[in-house]
Amino acid sequence: MRYTAVLNGSSGQGHSKMREIDVFMSAAMTRHDTGETLWLYTDNSVKEELTANSPTEAVRLAKITRYQPENCLEILTRLHTDHPSDIYIFPDDMFGREMSVRSAFRMHGSSLMSVCRIAAAHKGILCRKRVYASHVLATFQMNARPFCITIANGCADGIPLKDRTHRILSDLDCTDLSADGFVRQYELKAENSDTGIEQSKFLIIAGRGCKNKKTVEKIAAIAQKMGADYGVSRPAAMSAWAPMDRLVGVSGAMTRPDICIAAGVSGSAAFLAGIEKSKFIISINTDEHAPISKCSDVMIIDDAEQVLEEILVQYDDGKRGK
């Protein structure tokens, strides 16, 4: 099979996503399969770096004026006409989710998001992904080629990118595309949304049980004093108790800390998927029947804020003792 990894080189996130694609495809493909990477980029200065970090030896580059999905879709459908692939692989970010579905539609193929494993099948490919808000792991058979999939976050688990010698197959200037003609004004306020919590070794996560923004801020301060990062569950993020980039779970960060303290978090399946790779989970909750209780290594049934304050006292005492 022939596959193409499609990455957004202007997002800054492409760098971490290509590791995931590398690990994912290395596990899924045989030596008979051939792959290439398509980078969409806006700035010439990053071309060399993007090429060097590509998850395949063969690389194509396409320069765009700005990130706008309509133009990116145009580039991808043209590529498919000239150099068709059986599988198009996208990162599971905003770019990848949109591009996978829309390009599959235009190429008369099929699409599936957040795939965690693929295997060859008689007519097409078998893909595993979580459904029912992460309560169930389902296997789907995709029959319509090309198969456009996004790879579930957290597949790489810190495995480094393989060393490769890269060759550039093409470098196209696509800055004259005008499929985004419906946009009259375009103003991007660049933000570095990488809080580092996906790589955090020690993570304290505040949930709805923390009751308000003030308590979440207090927990963030406790985390900082203990050298931990902090995150929040979806109800806390939706209540604007913390910035959205602190959200942990399937619609936010997929974490794998050595120590995870879930404070006042009830533990929806979508949240648990975001911490399931933690080495050790401590839950603090007033409700012993909350789902988080059964999914933690140890639990304290009590008020999250007070317990964390006391943990900080013990931590400070311990430091003084040492």
Place this chain on the structure above:
Amino acid sequence: MNALVCFKIVPDLDMMSEKDWIIRDSFQIDTSFVKKMINPYDESAIETALKFSDASEDLCLHALTIGGRQSDMYLKTLYALQFARAARVEASDDLRFHPEIVAAAISKYVTEMDPQDMIFMGRQSGEGDNGKTPFLVAEMLGWPCISEIIRVDPADGHFVSVTGMTDEGILTQVVALPCVFSVGNVAGAYMRVPTLKDRMKYGKKDIDVIDIENFGMDSSVGMQTDSIELKDAVVVSHKRKSIAIEGDSIRQKVKVLYQNYLDDRLGKV
């Protein structure tokens, strides 16, 4: 201008106990007994559209859902929030893993029954976790789509200002209509509650019920979506040891936690 808000009624899956997760025939799970709610992403889409309506002078809000009669009480709530039209496409089939059919019904509703300038909808819902419907609707209508939006404001003429999240940062675009807006994580976008007075005044209007077959669509989902088939399903378990730390006071409990489980581990991170 007309704006259509599409929403889905879903079970609150977090209310299901461990024993409720049983894989049945065709790898489906029975969630019919679970309390229902508006899909949280769709709830944000409704509130985002209402805020846009508050700031607009001539916006007419319409609502559409696909499903059974259980959705009607939510449509009546939208009437009470002064939506001008509320419609339901009657579909008895299980469409959880068939976003292509959902998208086809929405796009046919717009082209054949109720022309729109924009469509708001949540980016995904929790049962199928497909995340495809807004993009498919845009493709089927031949409209552009802006995803992960967090707000929409009026602009001149047939334009609107749309702010959304991208992988690079916050992007504000002034765009020509028509357009599909897919709503993602929006802080503070819980749907407002209508007053009792408005419920009494507006909430009793009739709901337009349309049979999915009116769109020339076969009611047999398997006939139309063989590009992807569900082949297997297993329930995911997150279970761990779950050791409860006992003690007479918080101080005592934390002392046990710290000495037995945390101190050594903290030394290694």
